[in-house]
Amino acid sequence: MSDTHAQTVAFVRDTMLPEQPPPASEAGVIKWMRENLFKGWFNSILTLLSIYFIYKIVSGAYPWFANGIWNTSSLAECREMLDGMTGACFSVLTERWNQLLFGFKYPTEAYWRPTLAFVLLLVAIAPVLYPKAPRKLLVFTAIYPFLAFWLIWGGTLLTPLLVMVGLIAGYFAFKQFERQSFSMGMLAGLVATVVVIWAGGIIPASMPDVLALQAIPSRDLGGFMLNMILGTVCVSLSLPLGILLALGRQSSMPIIKWICVVFIEFIRGVPLITLLFVANVVLAYFFPPGSNIDLVLRVIIMITMFSSAYIAEVIRGGLAALPRGQ
Structure with a gap:
């Protein structure tokens, strides 16, 4: 073949060239x-x-x-x-690590109890925070509040078990009467819960304690442990309450709507430190004479009310952003 003919024949490659790495300025950290x-x-x-x-x-x-x-x-x-x-x-x-974590009065020999409750908290919130976590863990999530109460405050295991059984009975009563009306189901559930807890409360005091731990009063709680208790309990309770308040504020029924509006605006207009002062001093005047409401419970009630009012406004803002009918 002559040189002239060879120059007129085009060469076509029948295989792909391997990919070249990108320039250093177009890849990686650079x-x-x-x-x-x-x-x-x-x-x-x-x-x-x-x-x-x-x-x-x-x-x-x-x-x-x-x-x-x-x-x-x-x-x-x-x-x-x-x-x-x-x-x-x-x-x-x-020198003071124990006081920073558990407070001044919490018994030293009982430090393992809130520590175990904190570790179990991580297991309990796993299926709530991570959808890929095993769904069977939700059963432990439902049991955890009663278990944590028994570990931190101590006493007989019958007390949290009794409350748990009362709530379960209230739930089944609610589902039974919900078909007639929602309000009837709520009333039936509340009555069933109170009756079960009251009936269990008349168990003779001579009955031996079941898995009893050293009882520790609320005034002995403190430090980071108390912060974790208030934060976990109040956030867990204020979220569903805030959703109900937001839905109530959007309701077409005037009484429910204005009750929710007054509650939300009043709580949002009062500083938290004022509500805590009310919980510590004033709230006791609203209960019958001689009744002794636990101080931590009073603080939980006030912080839950405060948080739920703000969560209600967040939920209401999200609902207002949706088109009507969605």
């Missing part, structure tokens, strides 16, 4: 930094300023942590050991 940190001159200046301020904060705080003292018996001894150097006196954390 691409992410170019698109998120150094996209334009203004973002580049802000990134450099942020890096500078982070460096100043870390370089200033590092000696405070690195030279920290953890094993002194007093503040004066800590300052003497530092001898003018920059450093923190962390000895109060090692």
